[in-house]
Amino acid sequence: AQSVTQLDSQVPVFEEAPVELRCNYSSSVSVYLFWYVQYPNQGLQLLLKYLSGSTLVKGINGFEAEFNKSQTSFHLRKPSVHISDTAEYFCAVSDTSGSRLTFGEGTQLTVNP
Amino acid sequence: DTAVSQTPKYLVTQMGNDKSIKCEQNLGHDTMYWYKQDSKKFLKIMFSYNNKELIINETVPNRFSPKSPDKAHLNLHINSLELGDSAVYFCASSLYPGTGGGYTFGSGTRLTVV
Numbered sequence: 229a230q231s232v233t234q235l236d237s238q239v240p241v242f243e244e245a246p247v248e249l250r251c252n253y254s255s256s257v258s259v260y261l262f263w264y265v266q267y268p269n270q271g272l273q274l275l276l277k278y279l280s281g282s283t284l285v286k287g288i289n290g291f292e293a294e295f296n297k298s299q300t301s302f303h304l305r306k307p308s309v310h311i312s313d314t315a316e317y318f319c320a321v322s323d324t325s326g327s328r329l330t331f332g333e334g335t336q337l338t339v340n341p
Numbered sequence: 342d343t344a345v346s347q348t349p350k351y352l353v354t355q356m357g358n359d360k361s362i363k364c365e366q367n368l369g370h371d372t373m374y375w376y377k378q379d380s381k382k383f384l385k386i387m388f389s390y391n392n393k394e395l396i397i398n399e400t401v402p403n404r405f406s407p408k409s410p411d412k413a414h415l416n417l418h419i420n421s422l423e424l425g426d427s428a429v430y431f432c433a434s435s436l437y438p439g440t441g442g443g444y445t446f447g448s449g450t451r452l453t454v455v
Contacts (some may be wrong), residue, residue, distance in 0.1 A: 260441045266382075271345075271431060271446040279441040316382055326441055327372075328397060331384040 230255040230321045232332035240338045243311055249304040249335045251319030261302040262320040262329070263293055272318065278302060289313070309339045344368050347432050347447040354422055355455055362417045362450045364432030371437040372396070373415035374444065375407060378429040390415055391437070422454045 235250040253259060260279050264272040276287025283295040293304045302319060319332040345366045354360050366373065374397075375387040389397040390409040404420045419426060429451050433444040 262443055264446075269449075271448040272384075272433075272444075273446075274443045277441065277443050318384065322441075324441070326435065327389065328386060329374075329444055330386075334382045334384075 230259060230323060230330050232319050232321050232330055234317075234319050234332035234335050236335050237333065238336045238338070240340060241309055242340050244308045246307050247305065247309050247313075247337065249317050249319075249337065251302045251304065251332060253300050253302065253319070253321045255300075255321065255323065257323050260322050260324060260326060261293075261295060262322075263287065263291070263302075263304050264318045264320060264331075265289075266316040266318065266334075268315070275304070275317075309337070311339050311341060313337060314339045343447075345432055345434055345445050345447040347430075347450050349450060350448065351451050351453075353453045353455065356422055356424060358422050359418070359420045360422060360452070361419070362430055362432075362452075364415045364417070364447060366413055366432075366434040366445070368434055368445060370434035370445070371412060372435050373409065373412070374433040374435075375415065375417050376431045376433060376446075378431060378449070380428070384431070388415075388417075419452075422452075424454050427452055427454045 231254045233252045262277045263275040278295045286292045316334045320329050322329045347364050372391045374389045388407045392412045393409045406418045409415045429449045431449045432447040435444045436442045
């Protein structure tokens with residue numbers, strides 16, 4: 229079984245500042261890793277995913293994440309955030325069968341003017 | 342066209358009632374899921390179906406019964422609703438497991454039991 233820990237429940241930042249949302253995972257087998265975003269009163273939207281290959285993955289809306297196998301981490305970054313990035317962000321993991329996606333508890337990113 | 346659509350979007354009902362939530366996907370995906378998001382926004386899988394066959398059945402009260410009439414539809418029926426069932430229920434779909442495509446989620450059904 230896999231598990232995910234998002235290390236920060238809330239991250240407040242100012243507009244145009246860089247941001248990092250931290251995610252660690254636990255698994256005894258190879259994994260796929262995902263970041264999803266949930267805007268208020270909406271469903272989840274896939275930001276980016278790591279399946280294999282290059283450890284730096286780029287996603288939508290200027291986000292990127294780096295897979296670090298030795299530290300079992302998959303942190304999400306953006307060099308300059310906008311007010312519109314305010315949302316809940318979820319890190320998720322599955323084994324390579326992809327049959328079950330396990331989510332972290334979410335990080336609320338609030339971008340202030 | 343909405344890829345994964347759920348109805349209703351909001352559902353307010355009294356304790357003890359029976360209700361259903363419907364989900365349809367037009368992506369041609371093989372697998373569909375129900376997730377529950379609690380008041381702290383934690384997402385937990387409830388069920389998954391692959392081409393109408395039940396694959397995952399988590400520790401969910403048997404008052405919850407999924408039904409998949411075809412691979413494009415997965416409905417959730419809940420009997421004898423309780424206050425603790427209040428949550429947002431998300432339907433999702435994906436290609437056959439193993440492709441790593443990620444899941445596509447519906448916009449959710451907010452269930453409030455009073």
